Amino acid sequence: xxxxxxxxxxxxxxxxxxxxxxxxxxxxxxxxxxxxxxxxxxxxxxxxxxxxxxxxxxxxxxxxxxxxxxxxxxxxxxxxxxxxxxxxxxxxxxxxxxxxxxxxxxxxxxxxxxxxxxxxxxxxxxxxxxxxxxxxxxxxxxxxxxxxxxxxxxxxxxxxxxxxxxxxxxxxxxxxxxxxxxxxxxxxxxxxxxxxxxxxxxxxxxxxxxxxxxxxxxxxxxxxxxxxxxxxxxxxxxxxxxxxxxxxxxxxxxxxxxxxxxxxxxxxxxxxxxxxxxxxxxxxxxxxxxxxxxxxxxxxxxxxxxxxxxxxxxxxxxxxxxxxxxxxxxxxxxxxxxxxxxxxxxxxxxxxxxxxxxxxxxxxxxxxxxxxxxxxxxxxxxxxxxxxxxxxxxxxxxxxxxxxxxxxxxxxxxxxxxxx
Numbered sequence: 001x002x003x004x005x006x007x008x009x010x011x012x013x014x015x016x017x018x019x020x021x022x023x024x025x026x027x028x029x030x031x032x033x034x035x036x037x038x039x040x041x042x043x044x045x046x047x048x049x050x051x052x053x054x055x056x057x058x059x060x061x062x063x064x065x066x067x068x069x070x071x072x073x074x075x076x077x078x079x080x081x082x083x084x085x086x087x088x089x090x091x092x093x094x095x096x097x098x099x100x101x102x103x104x105x106x107x108x109x110x111x112x113x114x115x116x117x118x119x120x121x122x123x124x125x126x127x128x129x130x131x132x133x134x135x136x137x138x139x140x141x142x143x144x145x146x147x148x149x150x151x152x153x154x155x156x157x158x159x160x161x162x163x164x165x166x167x168x169x170x171x172x173x174x175x176x177x178x179x180x181x182x183x184x185x186x187x188x189x190x191x192x193x194x195x196x197x198x199x200x201x202x203x204x205x206x207x208x209x210x211x212x213x214x215x216x217x218x219x220x221x222x223x224x225x226x227x228x229x230x231x232x233x234x235x236x237x238x239x240x241x242x243x244x245x246x247x248x249x250x251x252x253x254x255x256x257x258x259x260x261x262x263x264x265x266x267x268x269x270x271x272x273x274x275x276x277x278x279x280x281x282x283x284x285x286x287x288x289x290x291x292x293x294x295x296x297x298x299x300x301x302x303x304x305x306x307x308x309x310x311x312x313x314x315x316x317x318x319x320x321x322x323x324x325x326x327x328x329x330x331x332x333x334x335x336x337x338x339x340x341x342x343x344x345x346x347x348x349x350x351x352x353x354x355x356x357x358x359x360x361x362x363x364x365x366x367x368x369x370x371x372x373x374x375x376x377x378x379x380x381x382x383x384x385x386x387x388x389x390x391x392x393x394x395x396x397x398x399x400x401x402x403x404x405x406x407x408x409x410x411x412x413x414x415x416x417x418x419x420x
Contacts, residue, residue: 006092009080010099020063021074021391023316023341026299030071033093034059034320041075042323042334044090048082051331054102056324056387058339059094076101076387101388103324105260106355107135107144107166116353121308122184124218126270130418131306131357134163134220135181142166143181144356145308147382149266149275149418153411158265159275161221162401162413163356164384165262171226177264179220184308220271221264225408228260259396259404260384262356275418294415295361295380296397297338302362303395304373305383307354314371315340315349315393324394326385337384339392345371350383350393357383358415359395379415 024031038057045055055077061069073096077083080098087096116122122133132146147162165171178185223229266272297303299319306312321336329335340349340359350357360377368374381395402413 006095007087008097010097020343021341022061022063022069022343024061024319026319031320037093038323044086048086054325054327056103058322058392059320060318072097078102099389103326103385104388105326105385106350106352106383107142116309118311122180127274128179131308133180133184133308134177135183136171137176137178139166139169140182143183143353145354147356147358149416151414151416159272161264161266163262164260165226165228170228171223171262172229173223175223176219177221178218220268221266223262223264226262259401261401293378294398295378296399297381297395302367303340303359305357305359307357309351309353313347313349314345315342337394337396339394341392348390350386354383
């Protein structure tokens with residue numbers, strides 16, 4: 001009898017494109033074995049690559065001609081040929097596909113040759129909707145999605161936003177968040193007749209003057225704290241004002257979170273006035289979701305998100321958390337998060353520019369036959385990264401993110417749902 005070949009290498013041209021990967025159901029027989037094996041595979045991979053290199057390990061279902069799903073390991077890293085000998089000696093148990101790809105933050109380098117399908121998502125707006133483009137003012141390469149408007153019990157009079165920072169950039173207190181991101185604004189300059197257009201023959205002084213004008217024009221919020229620059233909040237004697245203060249270097253290292261988030265206070269007057277008024281009136285369009293309605297992602301959960309690039313998309317949560325490391329995560333970091341797959345909904349769940357988008361959980365009844373979302377759903381996660389193969393999008397638990405913010409001393413986090 002011919003032995004079954006478990007290890008397959010997928011070339012860069014993605015010859016596997018005809019295969020359909022499906023989220024494993026929570027009751028699948030392979031899950032206990034997968035949970036005990038995934039860390040062993042990570043040990044093998046890390047013995048072959050440098051301590052800072054990105055990689056990903058997922059086990060998903062491969063759709064076959066029959067009703068059963070075949071479990072398959074998807075392993076991605078740069079130069080996967082380095083793993084061959086070591087993986088051959090590993091008890092993989094299931095079919096394994098090794099690809100030249102890696103997980104990347106979805107705030108990384110939006111393709112400037114591809115415009116957002118909805119131009120309003122990258123325009124300056126008085127009251128930006130969820131999923132609108134935003135980014136750090138000093139960063140002209142990356143963009144993210146406005147994840148949510150939130151209220152903090154420690155800052156009851158303030159309106160804040162929740163998003164994610166670029167993985168390479170610490171965001172200290174006071175960093176200006178622009179809307180749209182500078183990356184998107186400069187993309188518009190390539191197609192618009194704009195007097196401030198940045199061209200190759202301008203000198204450094206002109207560039208600096210243009211950037212200063214953009215800071216004034218496009219400022220939307222200012223960073224209070226972020227996972228890349230942790231702060232501790234302290235309340236003064238008045239009891240209603242918070243002055244976040246930096247931790248010491250040692251404390252920063254210890255308290256650095258496995259979650260990725262950025263918290264910023266809104267400074268755009270039109271946004272503050274409108275959101276504050278609607279929040280106070282508690283109308284159906286602007287309603288506060290109680291903290292207890294924030295939930296964790298769960299296997300087989302139907303989820304949606306509204307992002308800057310792909311806008312509204314639907315997917316299904318895989319039953320086994322993936323193990324992965326992002327390109328700039330640092331020495332020996334291992335993340336464990338759920339991934340979302342697009343089958344059977346079609347398309348891609350997330351692309352660059354969608355980082356920070358809030359993921360909403362739905363019941364099957366909330367999704368119409370034409371794949372239209374009937375109800376808002378419950379917030380359960382936040383988009384943080386995706387495989388460069390585009391099969392999978394990584395989401396972090398919103399419960400973990402809000403807990404991390406609360407542990408920084410900012411009190412209870414309440415999401416203010418602002419519909420478009």
